[in-house]
Amino acid sequence: MLFCNIFLTLVLFFTFQTYLVESAETVTYTAPHTAVYENTDTASFDHTYIYCQPTFAGLRSPLSSYAVVTVQVWITHGYCSDLGLELDAPNGDNIMLTNRRGGSYSNIFYGTLFTDSAPYSVANYPYSGSGVVSPLRPESPFSTFRGHNPNGKWIFYFFDYYAGYPGTVSRTIITIQGKISTILQLIEKIKTNNKSKRKKSTVITMN
Numbered sequence: 001m002l003f004c005n006i007f008l009t010l011v012l013f014f015t016f017q018t019y020l021v022e023s024a025e026t027v028t029y030t031a032p033h034t035a036v037y038e039n040t041d042t043a044s045f046d047h048t049y050i051y052c053q054p055t056f057a058g059l060r061s062p063l064s065s066y067a068v069v070t071v072q073v074w075i076t077h078g079y080c081s082d083l084g085l086e087l088d089a090p091n092g093d094n095i096m097l098t099n100r101r102g103g104s105y106s107n108i109f110y111g112t113l114f115t116d117s118a119p120y121s122v123a124n125y126p127y128s129g130s131g132v133v134s135p136l137r138p139e140s141p142f143s144t145f146r147g148h149n150p151n152g153k154w155i156f157y158f159f160d161y162y163a164g165y166p167g168t169v170s171r172t173i174i175t176i177q178g179k180i181s182t183i184l185q186l187i188e189k190i191k192t193n194n195k196s197k198r199k200k201s202t203v204i205t206m207n
């Protein structure tokens with residue numbers, strides 16, 4: 001099995017790869033800490049991989065421990081377990097969003113939002129038919145990227161591991177939200193105040 005995976009990887013890397021065109025992509029900054037990358041290029045792939053390279057700039061670094069990263073994809077595919085999706089951060093950290101999931105069903109990932117807050121993981125969702133499943137947690141959490149500089153070039157890969165049944169991607173959205181929500185900010189403030197009070201109290205007791 002290991003040999004099989006290595007062989008497939010080698011075949012994929014020596015196969016022609018396509019970059020989703022830059023003219024179809026935009027990055028929108030809605031706040032100093034939030035960026036939305038969207039690529040509407042359409043490309044088909046079978047037994048190869050394609051990719052896009054969003055570049056983010058001006059985000060607060062490092063990503064806070066509350067940062068939320070999500071990815072939404074629109075991929076038509078007749079046999080979804082052919083697929084692998086991988087997101088690489090500028091520092092080289094990477095996670096798999098899906099790795100050979102969805103069995104023989106079609107179009108499971110046509111509109112899927114991958115988010116750490118989804119009730120089901122892509123790995124344990126009870127797939128029982130064709131059609132979009134959303135939202136899903138990725139194979140490894142997006143929180144992997146917290147604590148690192150989000151600015152720079154990210155790479156998002158679309159793999160198709162087996163010949164036959166091509167995939168077609170028509171839209172990709174990657175969102176990085178580094179800003180702490182108002183409620184979380186309030187909770188943090190209360191925690192900080194409580195710690196401060198406890199420290200003062202300890203000092204008084206010792207004196």
Ligand SMILES: [Ca+2]
Nearest residue numbers: 082162164165
């Ligand atoms: Ca295929």
